[in-house]
Amino acid sequence: MPGTSPAAPRVAALVGPYLSGKTTLMESLLFTCGAIDRRGNQKDGNTVGDASPEARGHSMSVEVSAATGEFLGETWHFLDCPGSVEFWNDTQSALMVADVAVVVCDPEIERALTLAPLFHFLDEHEIPHMVFINKLDHTEVRMRDLMEALQGVSSRKLALREVPIREGDTISGYVDLVSERAYKYKEGEQSDLISIPGDLEDREAEARQDLLESLADFDDGLLEQLLEDTVPEKQEIYSHLTKDLAGDLIVPVFLGAAEQMNGVQRLMKALRHETPEPRETRKRLGDLSGDPLVQVFKTYHMPHTGKTSMARIWDGSVKDGMNLGPHKISGLFRMTGHTQNKIPKAGVGDIVAMGRMDEVSTGDLLSAAGAVKGAIWPSPAQPIYSFAITPKKREDEVKLSAAITKLTDEDSSISVEHNQDTNEMVLWGQGEIHLQVAAERLANRYNVAVDTRRPLTPYKETIRRGAKQHARHKKQSGGHGQFGDVHIEIKPLPRGSGFEFTESITGGAVPRQYIPAVEAGIRDYMTKGPLGFPLVDFAVNLYDGQYHAVDSSDMAFKLAAIAGMKEAMPSCDPVLLEPICEVHVYVPNAYTAKVQGLISKRRGQILGFDAKKGWPGWDGVAAHMPQAELHDMIIDLRSLTFGVGTYEWKFDHLSELTGRIADDVVASRQKAA
Secondary structure, eight states: OOSOOOSSOEEEEEEOSTTSOHHHHHHHHHHHTTSOSSOOOTTTTOOSSSOSHHHHHHTSOOSOEEEEEEETTEEEEEEEOOOSGGGHHHHHHHHHTOSEEEEEEOSOGGGGGGGHHHHHHHHHTTOOEEEEEOOTTBOOOOHHHHHHHHHTTOSSEEEEOEEEEEETTEEEEEEETTTTEEEEEETTEEEEEEOOOGGGHHHHHHHHHHHHHHHHTTOHHHHHHHHTTOOOOHHHHHHHHHHHHHTTOEEEEEEOBGGGTBTHHHHHHHHHHHSOOHHHHHHHTOSOOOSSEEEEEEEEEETTTEEEEEEEEEESOEETTOEETTEEOOOEEEEETTEEEEOSEEOTTOEEEEEOOTTOOTTOEEETTEEEOOOOOOOOOOOOEEEEEEESSGGGHHHHHHHHHHHHHHOTTOEEEEETTTTEEEEEESSHHHHHHHHHHHHHTTOOOEEEEOOOOOOEEEESSOEEEEEEEEEOOSSSOEEEEEEEEEEEOOTTOOEEEEEOOOTTSSOGGGHHHHHHHHHHHHTSOTTSSOBOSEEEEEEEEEOOTTTOOHHHHHHHHHHHHHHHGGGGOEEEEEEEEEEEEEEEGGGHHHHHHHHHHTTOEEEEEEEOTTOTTEEEEEEEEEGGGTTTHHHHHHHHTTTOOEEEEEEEEEEEEOHHHHHHHHHHHHHHO
16 A cells, blocks of 8 residues: 555545435445444434434435544544535535545446536546445446446546456455455355455456556556556556546546445545645645635524524634634534534634634635635536415514525525515525425524415516507595596507606696606506516607696506506407527436427427537526416426436516417416415
8 A cells, every 4th residue: 555644634525316325325334433433324214424403304415514533543524415416516616625526326327328417527526536336235237337327428448457356146245456355245244355256357357457457547657567568566556546546537436335335444544544634635725825715615593592503624724713814613513424523623724613604605715814715626517496385473574584595504505596586585496396495494494484385487578559648637535636647658669678657748737747657657657567477678658648736746647547548458458478588408418309309398499419528428597488488397397317416497578379278377366366
């Protein structure tokens, strides 16, 4: 093995698709490190990770969980990251501060595709990563076929480090390709050293040669040795592996079954000897300086402890009670899932939780002098799914706004908007489960229960022909009466013109001080036209009218204008307008044809497709699609593409909608009203 490992604590992020077994692997790693004396399991709800009620309710990771262990005298921080693409924002943040990522996957060839976005992110940010093929206790899959499938979604060379020993369809052990030693698994114990099975010697020699050739791609000296049939020393091979992993040149692949503890000890030893030091990780984030230098990568708001900022220390040390610029650390902790263990101080490489730093956000770099600029930090993905929300109790409306502020502080891929057209509070996120979890957090953490429903589509309406209308508002009562009289002409405008108001009054038929009231009345009416939707793309000209010296007022002319619009608009051939969005769908090119079918089925107009820039083997399909059809399209798209398909969208234009669909929309809105 290489020389002395660095003393600074290191961080391994456990990442991979949903159901690959990351939380189980973290339990096994913590058990190997002696951090826990008994492994929990998700069925019993007693794992260190997935400790929140939402995670246990959905039987899946919904946020980053941190835990710490000691292995052979060295400190390790493990970050168990969500596997669902809907919680990708948390995973990205954890990866940015990790020294190494352990990509956990299962031995199903068809599911290799699910790793493509993860591999792309890791390589884009040059994050060293290993692969741990989990659940390799019973499988008939050929390792060559599985490696070929995994290599198909990785731009970096995969380097198999072990070959499995099979007994029927059971994987009973492995041969290490560097040490050329064979081991037989013993559940819950260290593996037994055995002789390499005779029927595996040729396969082991072939796989070892493949490993050496992969390393020789990045070292001319090693290449010369192989060309001369010189066998390199094992120590030299380990040195190449360490160097190439740190440079994100190769991806070592290990085998095991975390639930049975198979391969976990071997993985932990590889992490210890080959994971780069924190100072190397810091270089990825740019030219940064500060003493201390601390980066926040996750924010929590807990019911009893308030705001907690999870951070990694890049330089110097931090203590409870010290200031990082204007921010005072009110409690310093080491996290074990959701359990906070108070500590007095921490140093370079450590993961810590800092209490009650209310003005600090995820991604912030802090030092004693204040905020540090220049860190590279990924932006959250565009929201693609939404709920309209209302508090179950009317008195919780103010409390809801404060709770949503905390919710979006925890997860920047969640956003909220107050839609003026539909008068709804709309919560946006990355998918249905993402927003279900958000709603559960509002209830569990902030004691604000909400009702959720599909948001209304912001339809509008316009007119296809003009009209002239005379309207009078006259009301007589004791004292001053009310009198306003207007003649208006209404005309349609080209799409996208909005609303125009003009006046051509002559001879003072309507005094100038009342003309703004006429416009105000028309604008009031515009919020709900004859079909029940906001009116756009029309013009109104006030060309005549009458007034009374005593009874006329702003209100009278405003009401007269509203009456005129109500009487005229039904005769102007009103028509429904639906919002059309420009959509770019990104999928592996094997799914391009199916995605085009999905778009067409949802009334989309395909504009074309092209290769996705920087993503070999992927296409981007451009289309115009009705916004109403986008609400749950991400569910169908992910189902069609093993969860990897996604899209971006923006409003493009309004288009007339007629026929049965339009009739159903109008009837539904009128019923709701």
